[in-house]
Structures are given as C-alpha cells and as structure tokens.
Amino acid sequence: MKIQQDHARYKRIVRGKIRQNLRRYMSRGDLIARKGKDLVTIPIPQIEIPRFRFGMKNTGGVSQGDGEPGDSLGPGEQQPGSGQAGDQPGEHQLEAEVTIEELAEIMAEELELPRIQPRGKELIESAKERYTGISPVGPDSLRHFKRTYRRALKRTIASGTYNLDDPVVIPVRQDMRYRTWRIDTQPRSNAVIIYMMDVSGSMGEEQKEIVRIESFWIDTWLQSQYKGIESVYIIHDATARRVDRETFFRTRESGGTMISSAYKLCERILEEEYPAEEWNVYPFHFSDGDNWSVDDTQECIRLLREQLLPAVNMFGYGQVESPYGSGQFIRDLRKTLDEAENLILSEIPNRDSIYDSIRTFLKKGM
Amino acid sequence: MALPKHLAELAGEILEKARKFGLDPFKTIFEVVNYEVMNEIASYGGFPTRYPHWRFGMEYERLSKSHSYGLSKIYEMVINNDPTFAYLLEGNNLVDQKTVMGHVYAHSDFFHHNLFFSHTDRGMMNEMANHAARIRSYAERFGVEKVESFIDICLSLDNLIDIHSPFRVKKRRGKEEEQSGSDGESDPDKVVGIHKLRSKEYMEEYINPREFIDQQRQKLLKEQEQQRRIPARPEQDVLQFLLDHAPLERWQADILSIVREEAFYFAPQMQTKIMNEGWATYWHSRIMTEKALKSSEVVDYAESYSKVVATAPGQFNPYKIGVELFRDIFDRWNKGRFGKEWEECEDIARREAWDLKLGQGNDKIFLVRKLYNDVTFIDEFLTEDFCRRHKLFTFALNRRKNQWEIESREFQQIKEKLLFALTNFGQPTIFVIDANFENRAELLLHHKHQGVDLQTDYSKAVLENLYQIWTRPVNIQTVTDQKGTMLRFDGTEHSERSIDYEPIR
Numbered sequence: 076m077k078i079q080q081d082h083a084r085y086k087r088i089v090r091g092k093i094r095q096n097l098r099r100y101m102s103r104g105d106l107i108a109r110k111g112k113d114l115v116t117i118p119i120p121q122i123e124i125p126r127f128r129f130g131m132k133n134t135g136g137v138s139q140g141d142g143e144p145g146d147s148l149g150p151g152e153q154q155p156g157s158g159q160a161g162d163q164p165g166e167h168q169l170e171a172e173v174t175i176e177e178l179a180e181i182m183a184e185e186l187e188l189p190r191i192q193p194r195g196k197e198l199i200e201s202a203k204e205r206y207t208g209i210s211p212v213g214p215d216s217l218r219h220f221k222r223t224y225r226r227a228l229k230r231t232i233a234s235g236t237y238n239l240d241d242p243v244v245i246p247v248r249q250d251m252r253y254r255t256w257r258i259d260t261q262p263r264s265n266a267v268i269i270y271m272m273d274v275s276g277s278m279g280e281e282q283k284e285i286v287r288i289e290s291f292w293i294d295t296w297l298q299s300q301y302k303g304i305e306s307v308y309i310i311h312d313a314t315a316r317r318v319d320r321e322t323f324f325r326t327r328e329s330g331g332t333m334i335s336s337a338y339k340l341c342e343r344i345l346e347e348e349y350p351a352e353e354w355n356v357y358p359f360h361f362s363d364g365d366n367w368s369v370d371d372t373q374e375c376i377r378l379l380r381e382q383l384l385p386a387v388n389m390f391g392y393g394q395v396e397s398p399y400g401s402g403q404f405i406r407d408l409r410k411t412l413d414e415a416e417n418l419i420l421s422e423i424p425n426r427d428s429i430y431d432s433i434r435t436f437l438k439k440g441m
Numbered sequence: 442m443a444l445p446k447h448l449a450e451l452a453g454e455i456l457e458k459a460r461k462f463g464l465d466p467f468k469t470i471f472e473v474v475n476y477e478v479m480n481e482i483a484s485y486g487g488f489p490t491r492y493p494h495w496r497f498g499m500e501y502e503r504l505s506k507s508h509s510y511g512l513s514k515i516y517e518m519v520i521n522n523d524p525t526f527a528y529l530l531e532g533n534n535l536v537d538q539k540t541v542m543g544h545v546y547a548h549s550d551f552f553h554h555n556l557f558f559s560h561t562d563r564g565m566m567n568e569m570a571n572h573a574a575r576i577r578s579y580a581e582r583f584g585v586e587k588v589e590s591f592i593d594i595c596l597s598l599d600n601l602i603d604i605h606s607p608f609r610v611k612k613r614r615g616k617e618e619e620q621s622g623s624d625g626e627s628d629p630d631k632v633v634g635i636h637k638l639r640s641k642e643y644m645e646e647y648i649n650p651r652e653f654i655d656q657q658r659q660k661l662l663k664e665q666e667q668q669r670r671i672p673a674r675p676e677q678d679v680l681q682f683l684l685d686h687a688p689l690e691r692w693q694a695d696i697l698s699i700v701r702e703e704a705f706y707f708a709p710q711m712q713t714k715i716m717n718e719g720w721a722t723y724w725h726s727r728i729m730t731e732k733a734l735k736s737s738e739v740v741d742y743a744e745s746y747s748k749v750v751a752t753a754p755g756q757f758n759p760y761k762i763g764v765e766l767f768r769d770i771f772d773r774w775n776k777g778r779f780g781k782e783w784e785e786c787e788d789i790a791r792r793e794a795w796d797l798k799l800g801q802g803n804d805k806i807f808l809v810r811k812l813y814n815d816v817t818f819i820d821e822f823l824t825e826d827f828c829r830r831h832k833l834f835t836f837a838l839n840r841r842k843n844q845w846e847i848e849s850r851e852f853q854q855i856k857e858k859l860l861f862a863l864t865n866f867g868q869p870t871i872f873v874i875d876a877n878f879e880n881r882a883e884l885l886l887h888h889k890h891q892g893v894d895l896q897t898d899y900s901k902a903v904l905e906n907l908y909q910i911w912t913r914p915v916n917i918q919t920v921t922d923q924k925g926t927m928l929r930f931d932g933t934e935h936s937e938r939s940i941d942y943e944p945i946r
Contacts (some may be wrong), residue, residue, distance in 0.1 A: 077490070078481040078501045084589070085498030124496065124596045125902035127869050127899075127917075129893045135837035135848065138857045139761075140754040148755040148845040202451055 090181055091169045092119050097185045099192075102426040103434065104284055107291045114172050115295075122171075145216075164412050179299030182292070186433065191300045191388075193264035193355050203259045206321045213253025222252040222329040265356035266301040268293065268346075271340055272323065272364035275312040275332040277399035284429070285423055286361045287324050297357060307344060311337035313367065317344065333367050334360075334404065335374040342382045343410030356387040362403035363397040372407050379412060387441040393432060396424040419441055443472050448529065452542050458545040460731045463807060465723060466549030467563075468524040471542070476530045477513050480504040486522045488569045492576035492699075493585075494592055516745075517541040521710070523563035525549040536738040536743055543733070551720050552808075553818050557709040560607035565706055572699045579692045591693055594906040595700040600868040601679035602701065604708045605811070625760035635661060675887060675945050681705070683874045687910050697910075710816045712864040719763015720810050722749060726764065755836060756847060765831060766822050767806050775802035803911060808895045824857070825852040861891065869895055871917070872945065873910035884911045887945055888919035895919050896926070904930035918942060 093100070096119075100106055106115060138148075173181075182188065208221060225248035231237045237244075271287055272278070298304055308323035309315055312330035315337040341358055349356055366372045383390055394405045405420055412418050419439065421432040444452065474482065484501040507513045509868065516537060519527040527545040529538055530866045534653040537644060537787065552558050580588040618942055635657045667673060673789040682700040684694055710791075734742055737805045748760040754906055773779055777797030786792055809818065827833075828850070837848040849855070869888040877883035884907065888895055902916065907915045907930075915932040918940060924943025929935065 076477065076481050078484055078497060081493055081495055081498030083485075083498065084493070084495040086503060088495055093875055122499070124593060125899045125906070126600050127871055127888070127903050128896055128899050129869060130599075130896040135835060135845070136757055136862060137833060137835050137857070138757055139752050139831050141832060142754065142834070142847045144847050144849055146847045147842075148847065151843050166651050172766045180938055311567050342740070 086423050088120060088122065089173070090177070092122060092172065093117055093171070093178070093181050093399070094185045097182065097220070098099050098427075098430045101288070101430045104207075104291075105286050105379070107287065109158040110175075111203070112292070113174055115175060115178050116170050120173050124422050126405075134236075147385070154391060173441050175295055175300050178200075179295050182296060182433075183299075186438065188296065188434075188437050191440050192295075193266075193301070197385040200268060204256045205259055207257045208255045209252050210255040211252065213248070213255060218253045219252045219254050223250050224238060226252065239405075257341075264301055264355055265303045265353065265409055266297060266357060267305045267307060269307045269309065269356070270323065270356040271309040271311065271315075271337045271341060271358065271360040273312070273332055273334070273337075273360075274326050274328045275365075276329040277332075277363050277365055278327070278395070279400065280399050282363060282395040283327075285426060285429060286393070288395060288426070289313055289361070289432065290359070292429070293359060296433075296437055301355065304356045305349075309340055309344075315340040329345055332369050333371050334362060335371050335378060338375055338378040339381060342378060342386075345383075345386055351386040357389060357391070358383065358387055359391040359393065359394045359397060362404060364394045364406075365397075365399065366404050372404060373403075376408070376411050379408075379418065380415070384412075384415050384417055387417065388435075389419055389439065391436045392420065392425050393418050393421045393436070396422070444473060444529075448473065448538060451535070451539055453540060455542040455728060455733060456546060456727050459543060459550070459724065461732075462727065463803070464546055464550040465544045466525065467522075469527055470524050471527050471545075473529045473531050476508060478512075479530055481516070481530060482510060482517050487518050488566065490570045490573050492573040492592070493580065494589060519545045519548045520566065521552040521558060521561055521563075521706075522566045525552065526566060533786070535739060536734075539733055540725050540729055540742065540745060542644050543728040544721045545598055547721040547724035548717060550724075551713070554811050555814075556812055557712055561705040561706055561709055562702075568702070568858050571786075572703070575695060575699065579696065583692060583740050587695070588692075590617075591696055592700070594909050597698050597903050597906045597931075598680060598683070598910075599679075599700050599704040601700070601871055602681075602704050602708065603677035604676050604705075604712060604866065607705065616716050626661075671876040672873055675874045677870065679871065679873050679874050679886070683910055686876055688912055689910065693910075706864065709781070709814075709885040712816075714812065715759040715766075715815045715863075716764040716813060717763070718760045719765075719767050721807060722760045723767040723772075723806075726809060754792065754847075762831070766818070766827070767809075769824075769827055770809060770822055771806050772801035775800055776803035777801075778860050781867060782826075784897060816860060819856065819859055819863060823856055828855050830888055861893075864891070868871050869893075874945065878916060881913070883914045883916060886915070886917040888917055889944065890942070891922040897921065900928055901930065901935050903933070904928060908932055 079367065079371060106117065115157060121123055183190075209222060216390055223246050224244065227244045227250040228237075230247075230250060231244050270286075270290055272283070274283075294306070306320070308318050308320055310326050310328075311332075311334070312328040313333045313336065317340065318326065337360065345351070345354075345356060355411065367377070379390065392405065392408060394402060402422075408418070408420055419436055421435040423432045448471065452469075453575070456466075456469070480501060482495045483504055484490055491497060504513070504515070508515075509542055513532070516530055516533065519525060525545070525548075527541075527549075543749045552561075557889060567729065576592070613828055635650050635654060637654070651704070671686065672682060680697065683689070684697055684701070689697065694824060705813070728748075750758065750764060752758045752761055775798075776795060777799040778792075778795050783795065784793075809822070813821070818902070829852075832850075833855050835848045835854050836845055838844070838848045870891070872887045872889065873884065874887045875885040886907075900919070904915050904917065914925055916929045919926055919928065920942050925940040926942045927938050929937070
C-alpha cells in the first residue's frame with residue numbers, strides 16, 4: 076500500500092523526536108506509568124502542524140442533552156468529547172506508542188550502547204516442532220492421507236486403469252507423501268537483575284524516585300537484550316530482605332545502614348537460584364553512600380572482590396545524593412576496587428543526571 | 442474492486458428511489474474496499490493518491506489503531522468529483538450498504554447543487570494525482586527531506602485563505618493604477634482629485650469651505666498612500682499574497698499553490714459540514730424508512746441510524762443537528778410556520794395547532810440545500826423552539842474548578858456561540874496588511890479579533906514557518922488578554938510588545 080511509505084516516514088519522525096527528547100524523558104518518571112506489557116506511550120510535543128488557532132480554553136462550544144447550567148461535563152485538561160462544530164481539533168497532546176524494543180533501540184542509538192555479548196553458553200530454552208512441509212519420504216505415522224490419495228488417483232486416471240464402477244485406488248511407493256517438520260530452537264540467554272536499595276532513613280522520596288526511573292531504563296535495556304529476564308528486589312537498612320517490586324519502591328525504614336547485609340543476601344540468592352554458569356547476572360545497588368561503619372565497608376569490599384564480582388556480568392553501584400548522606404561509600408569503592416572491570420560506579424546527584432548515569436552503567440556492553 | 446453484481450443492483454435501486462425524491466447526484470462510482478484500504482484512503486482525505494507526506498502516515502496510524510481497538514469504523518467515504526467516487530466497506534451487511542448508498546447519493550446531490558461547491562474542481566481526483574506526481578518529481582530533484590519540510594511550512598499556513606475569494610470577480614490591478622498615476626497637473630487639489638462644487642468666486646468660501654476641502658484632501662491623501670501600500674487593502678488570501686510577493690523558488694511556489702488549491706477544494710466541505718451531513722442523513726433516512734427497508738432489516742437499520750445521530754454532553758454532532766434542522770424546515774414550510782404572523786404569535790395553543798397546509802416543505806429544503814452554508818443555515822433556521830426541543834446548551838471551562846460546565850440554555854447565547862464556531866470555518870480571520878512594515882520589508886499580519894485570543898505558542902510556531910517563506914521578520918497584531926499585542930519573529934528570536942490594537946474593517 077502507498078500509505079506504508081508515509082507511515083514509515085511518520086514513524087521515523089516520531090523516533091527522531093523521542094531521540095531528541097530522550098534526556099528529558101529519562102529525567103522524568105511519567106513514562107513509567109505509561110508502560111504496558113510490550114508498549115510504552117510517549118507524549119510527543121509539537122509533532123502536529125502548527126496553525127493560527129484559537130486558544131481552546133476560551134471557547135467551549137455548543138452541545139445538547141440534559142442538565143442545568145453549572146453542571147459538570149468533565150475535567151478541564153481536555154476538551155469534552157470531540158468533534159467540535161467547525162471541526163476544530165480537540166486539545167490533545169499527541170501520544171506515540173512505541174514497543175519496548177523500539178524504545179531500547181532508540182536508547183541504544185542515542186546513548187551509543189553496544190549490544191551485550193551474553194556470557195557463557197546459550198541455553199537452549201525452548202525447542203518447538205512445527206510441521207512446515209510435505210516430503211516424499213517419512214515414517215508411516217506421518218503419512219498425509221489426502222495428498223497421497225490425490226496423487227494415487229491422478230496416477231490411476233492418467234494410466235487409464237480407473238474404473239468408475241469400481242473406483243479402487245491403490246497407492247504405490249511413489250504416491251506416498253509425508254508431513255515434515257522443523258524444530259525451531261530458540262537459544263535464550265537468561266538474565267537476572269538484582270536490584271538492591273538502601274531504604275534507611277536518609278533515603279528520601281526524591282532519591283527513591285531516581286532509583287525508580289533508573290530501574291525503568293535498566294529494565295528496558297536488558298529486556299531488549301535478553302529474552303528471558305527475571306528480577307529480584309532486595310531492600311536493606313541494617314538488615315536485608317527480599318521483597319516484591321511494589322514493596323521495594325514503597326518501603327521506608329528508619330534504621331541505620333549496613334550495606335554488607337544486602338550483598339550477603341544477594342550472594343546467597345545467586346548461589347541458590349542463579350548459578351553463574353547458567354545466568355547472566357546484573358546486580359544494581361543504590362544507596363546514598365552512608366554506610367554504618369568502616370568495618371562494614373571493608374566487609375562489602377571483600378564480598379564484592381571475592382564473591383560477587385567473579386559471579387556477575389557487571390555490578391552497578393549508583394549513589395544518589397541525599398541531604399543526610401556523607402557519600403563516602405563510592406569513594407571507598409573507587410579507592411579499593413579500581414582495578415575491577417565489571418564494577419561500575421555512578422553518582423546521581425539529581426534527576427538530570429539519570430541520563431548520564433544510565434549511559435555509564437550500560438555503555439560497556441557487559 | 443469493482444462493485445459485485447448484487448451491490449450494483451442495489452445501487453441502481455437506491456439511485457432510482459433517490460431520483461424520485463428529487464435528488465440529482467453526479468454519476469456515482471462505488472468501489473468496495475477492505476478496511477485497510479478504507480483506512481488508507483481516509484488518511485488521504487478520501488483520495489486514492491496524494492503526494493507523499495508524513496501526516497497521512499500519522500492519520501493512518503490513528504485510524505488503524507482506533508480500528509483495531511474497535512473504537513471506530515469508517516462505513517463510507519465520498520469524494521466531491523464528477524463522477525463522484527464513493528467507497529463501501531467490504532463485509533458490511535446489506536442494510537448498511539444500502540444506507541450508505543442513500544447517504545452517498547445525497548452527498549453527491551449536495552456537491553452538485555450547493556452554491557458553495559460551484560467553484561470546486563470537479564476533476565479533483567485527477568488533479569490530486571497530478572499534484573502527487575509534481576511533488577514526487579520535486580522530491581527526487583531536491584530531496585525528500587527538503588520538499589517535505591517545505592510542505593510542512595505551507596500546511597501550517599493553509600488556513601490563511603479567503604473562502605469567499607472564488608466568488609469575487611478578479612479586479613484587474615493594472616488599470617486602476619494607470620488611472621491614478623497619469624494625472625500630472627500642478628494644482629494640488631486636482632492631484633489628489635478632490636471634487637469641488639462649481640461656484641462663483643465670491644461664493645467659493647461658502648460652497649467649498651476651506652476646512653472641508655482640507656479634510657477631504659487629508660482623507661484622499663491617506664487613501665492614496667494606502668494605494669501605494671502593498672497590499673493596497675488588507676488581504677485575507679495570505680497564501681495568494683505570498684505567491685505573488687514572497688521570494689520563492691519555482692518549485693516552492695508550485696508546492697505552495699498546490700497546498701492553496703487543495704485548501705480551497707476542501708474549504709466548502711468545512712463550510713457546509715452540518716448541512717452536508719444533515720442533508721445526507723435526512724435523505725438516507727427517508728429513502729430507507731419510506732422505500733427501501735425490508736421488514737427483516739428494520740432492527741439493523743435502527744441500530745446503525747441511532748449511532749449516526751448519537752449525542753453526548755460536550756459533543757456536537759453535525760449529523761444530528763443537520764438532519765433535525767432539515768426536518769424542522771420541512772415541517773415548518775409544510776405548515777406555514779414562518780413569516781411575520783407566525784413570529785409574532787405568542788398564543789401557545791394557536792402555535793401548537795398552526796397548520797396552513799402550504800405543503801412547501803419539500804421545495805424549501807431543496808432551495809436551502811442550494812443557497813445556504815452552515816453560517817447562514819444556522820443563522821436563519823435555528824430557532825428558539827428548536828433549541829428547546831433538542832436541549833441545546835453552551836458549555837465553557839470553569840477555570841476555578843478546572844472543569845467543563847454547562848454554561849447557558851439561552852437561545853441568543855447558543856446561536857452566537859455556534860455561529861462564532863462556524864465563522865470562517867472555525868478558523869481565526871487573518872489578513873496581510875503590510876509587506877513593507879516599518880519600511881524594512883517586514884511582513885505585518887493582522888488578526889481580526891472577535892472575542893477569542895489566539896493560542897500564542899501555536900502562533901509563534903506559525904511565525905517561524907512564515908519567516909522561512911518571507912525571509913524577513915514577520916509580525917502579527919492581535920489581542921491577548923484584552924490588550925493589543927504584536928508578536929514578532931525576526932529569524933532568531935521571538936518578541937512580544939503591547940500596541941494600540943486598531944481593528945480593521
């Protein structure tokens with residue numbers, strides 16, 4: 076169809092707009108709420124053609140139905156109904172829907188992210204048999220009766236031995252037709268993301284929002300890279316526990332902070348459920364960098380060096396800035412684990428730096 | 442796909458019935474298409490071929506999404522052309538197809554006979570294909586991006602046309618100028634051409650008093666200066682003005698003229714939305730209910746009809762208002778419910794029983810479909826009775842509560858608001874008033890403010906586009922929050938200042 080060309084142009088323009096504004100989208104949380112199973116809805120500014128037009132807020136219009144003056148017709152954000160007299164377009168912001176894969180692609184282009192090379196062997200996760208064709212050889216159990224009969228009939232008629240009064244058709248070897256199948260194997264690399272977050276008193280709402288946005292983009296990217304992906308959520312203050320996603324973002328504790336508790340729990344979960352030889356492992360830890368004691372930090376460093384780093388693809392540590400935190404932890408990591416290639420550190424002082432932080436985390440393609 | 446036999450037969454039947462009612466459509470060619478093609482054609486504004494542009498793709502995305510979510514379904518489409526082309530949706534049941542045919546014939550009759558369509562190009566089907574070919578060749582020569590973004594610019598100005606200009610006899614510009622310029626006498630009064638009454642010398646002061654002559658001279662001088670201005674008078678056909686005066690390359694001028702031509706082609710459809718849909722609905726309903734409907738089809742027909750005329754608070758359904766107004770006119774002129782005596786009669790009982798048995802209803806509606814557009818239609822035939830019967834109201838935004846509310850059920854307010862929404866097909870009225878503004882070759886536009894402000898961010902974006910065409914700073918006078926405002930874009934930045942807003946005309 077001719078329209079396909081125009082449609083493709085439009086799609087490219089939308090992509091371009093998203094790319095252009097990616098930094099802004101990445102610093103705001105509103106995309107998260109728009110995420111469905113496979114689609115994200117993105118509000119796009121000014122893709123329509125501008126014309127001189129009336130400010131809708133001043134106009135209103137004419138309609139019909141019951142009701143008294145003063146009765147409500149709906150909230151003020153949008154023009155109620157649509158199809159104004161005179162065909163004025165309603166005041167709506169254009170929204171584009173993109174698939175999560177597309178979004179990840181756009182993100183990869185803009186952030187110049189390399190594709191991830193999955194570690195280790197690919198697990199053959201699913202093998203599906205599909206009947207795809209017909210062949211002259213095969214096991215009897217797969218004989219295609221109708222086709223076989225048809226060929227036999229043709230041959231019988233062609234050879235002139237077909238007798239209407241006694242329509243016996245006997246298939247011979249060459250008439251036989253069999254179904255054939257193909258095995259579609261889907262090599263899947265499995266990956267697990269382990270989100271750990273400090274929920275001690277010093278982590279405020281804003282800090283958690285930043286973590287939420289970061290995790291959205293990390294999810295988006297890793298989902299596009301691995302077919303099967305699982306997520307584990309761990310919160311910690313002085314002790315760590317495994318929670319579901321909702322609890323992860325909602326919990327606020329008041330205690331102190333022992334980061335090692337989370338790392339220990341992470342290590343145990345990995346060992347029990349996600350062995351390194353079968354899984355691509357992506358732990359991300361977010362905190363304001365205020366650990367309880369120097370000893371505990373030492374313990375963390377030891378855990379990272381000896382247990383975690385060897386077992387994971389990469390370990391991301393994101394440090395958000397809070398008015399209470401000293402932010403010491405990242406400095407300690409930097410000092411002692413500088414040589415570790417798969418430990419990636421990122422400071423996220425505010426929402427505007429989410430963009431750069433995501434890039435830092437993902438640009439190595441590990 | 443050509444029409445299958447059973448549908449072709451149906452179309453013949455319906456046409457015969459339509460003709461018996463007095464409809465006189467163009468020859469009409471139906472095609473059956475599947476929903477994908479229907480969506481494609483609808484995205485192209487009803488035409489099978491348009492020039493390449495992304496907005497058609499955007500429309501297609503919207504239509505196919507809302508189709509696949511089951512939110513909308515396009516039953517029919519019809520193009521103003523001779524012959525008229527119309528599309529039927531494959532797989533619709535026969536009742537729907539019949540209804541659509543009746544609807545289409547009435548549209549075609551309207552295109553054929555309504556005055557405001559008289560200047561539209563009846564070979565638009567071919568013309569659109571020509572436009573497409575021309576623009577494609579430009580895209581090949583100058584690059585897709587370049588051509589497409591120029592089209593964007595043109596489209597953003599395509600509501601700046603004067604919908605009445607096709608009806609105006611073109612004045613020959615050359616002649617006027619010759620006459621005023623050839624007068625070379627030295628008498629200053631004569632130069633400006635003041636008409637003096639003949640008088641004896643001693644009476645001169647009385648018959649042609651000095652002050653009066655001075656006053657006249659001032660006025661004429663001003664008029665002459667006006668004549669030297671470009672444009673001499675405020676020009677509402679901004680697109681034509683740009684074609685005449687903007688520094689455009691040949692291909693750009695051609696694209697702009699294509700956009701203008703298409704805008705003029707579509708304008709009457711916007712000018713007569715209520716009437717056109719009303720007329721089509723009126724006749725499909727009469728053809729179906731009086732002639733074509735089989736008893737087994739009644740339920741299906743009723744269901745689809747009720748969807749067409751459905752209303753919801755906050756929505757305005759032109760099909761509903763249009764069809765009811767035609768019915769109302771039909772009834773009133775049959776019963777003689779018009780004229781001075783009727784207007785002045787306040788006796789409710791007498792009004793209720795009023796029936797002069799004139800039987801002029803049919804003639805009247807045919808006359809109305811010939812001579813009126815939405816503005817004059819509403820102005821003349823929307824009555825207080827009608828508003829009450831159909832529960833019309835106006836609504837507005839309550840800023841304090843930030844919600845839309847029913848505002849009024851007063852007849853005058855309803856009529857005023859409706860007429861305003863329809864004037865200049867709902868678009869702001871904008872003129873070019875000076876092409877040499879501030880003596881710096883800047884363009885000055887004037888928004889004729891009629892109570893509603895422009896949306897400033899959109900205005901600014903349009904100015905940016907206009908600058909691309911004019912290549913010198915562009916300005917527009919308007920009113921914002923009751924204060925005269927000049928918006929200006931100089932190629933790099935926008936500015937806004939207060940002015941004394943002097944409405945023109």
